Amino acid sequence: MKRSKAKQSRSGGPLRLVIAGGAEAVVAAEQRLITFLNDEGLPEGAAARAALLLEEVVLNALRHGAAPNVEVEAQIGADGISLVFEDSGVAFDPLAGEVAAPETGAEQPGGRGLLLIRRFSTAARYTRSPDGRNRLELRLTPG
Amino acid sequence: MQFKIVEIDAGLCRVELSGRLDAAGAEMLDAPLSAHFAAMRRAVVIDLSDVPFVGSLGIRVLISATRLLKRHGQQVALYGANAMVLDVLHTVSLDQLIPIAADEASARALVGA
Numbered sequence: 001m002k003r004s005k006a007k008q009s010r011s012g013g014p015l016r017l018v019i020a021g022g023a024e025a026v027v028a029a030e031q032r033l034i035t036f037l038n039d040e041g042l043p044e045g046a047a048a049r050a051a052l053l054l055e056e057v058v059l060n061a062l063r064h065g066a067a068p069n070v071e072v073e074a075q076i077g078a079d080g081i082s083l084v085f086e087d088s089g090v091a092f093d094p095l096a097g098e099v100a101a102p103e104t105g106a107e108q109p110g111g112r113g114l115l116l117i118r119r120f121s122t123a124a125r126y127t128r129s130p131d132g133r134n135r136l137e138l139r140l141t142p143g
Numbered sequence: 144m145q146f147k148i149v150e151i152d153a154g155l156c157r158v159e160l161s162g163r164l165d166a167a168g169a170e171m172l173d174a175p176l177s178a179h180f181a182a183m184r185r186a187v188v189i190d191l192s193d194v195p196f197v198g199s200l201g202i203r204v205l206i207s208a209t210r211l212l213k214r215h216g217q218q219v220a221l222y223g224a225n226a227m228v229l230d231v232l233h234t235v236s237l238d239q240l241i242p243i244a245a246d247e248a249s250a251r252a253l254v255g256a
Contacts, residue, residue, distance in 0.1 A: 055198045
């Protein structure tokens with residue numbers, strides 16, 4: 001992981017975003033995340049997977065969780081990309097329970113998004129804080 | 144997000160999508176694509192080779208638009224997806240709803256054209 005060390009010393013800390021609004025705002029945040037990861041030297045595929053996770057998690061929180069905004073922190077460590085999402089919306093653990101098949105879930109919000117979150121993250125942890133905030137930590141491989 | 148409809152013959156059209164099918168792209172594509180597909184009386188092959196990214200909203204648009212085609216008995220197939228997009232489509236088992244081919248010739252074969 002020589003490369004990421006060198007990049008970290010060059011660019012420093014994590015990327016922090018606060019996302020509120022509709023699809024345009026979410027896509028603008030995706031673009032900032034992709035730029036951040038590209039600047040860190042990560043390949044296009046990893047950046048695209050990270051953008052996909054951001055889109056699924058943030059849209060879920062804003063549209064179905066009634067969160068006023070979602071805070072995102074992205075950073076690169078020795079074991080890959082870390083994405084942390086926090087919001088004050090309805091308590092929702094995207095890692096819990098079964099996800100519906102696509103046909104039955106066709107008009108059901110979130111079903112396919114949850115499948116994608118599980119597929120494209122290599123490790124995931126959800127916690128609900130005592131002060132009523134969702135916190136979702138996802139990791140994905142840098143390659 | 145843009146699309147172009149190319150009439151191949153009396154029974155077949157190719158729909159060329161271009162751009163990111165992210166949340167914003169999906170919202171942009173939804174109404175116009177559905178309007179075209181509701182009026183379409185040909186089989187359709189959808190070219191994804193110029194679509195670098197697809198999210199779950201994009202998949203929902205593909206499903207709802209192609210459902211309009213199937214309602215009138217028209218066949219539809221997708222082709223040309225890049226590796227990441229293909230991974231996304233398979234993860235949500237989209238191929239159970241819309242056949243996915245590697246190239247245009249295979250997609251045409253799938254829709255019987």
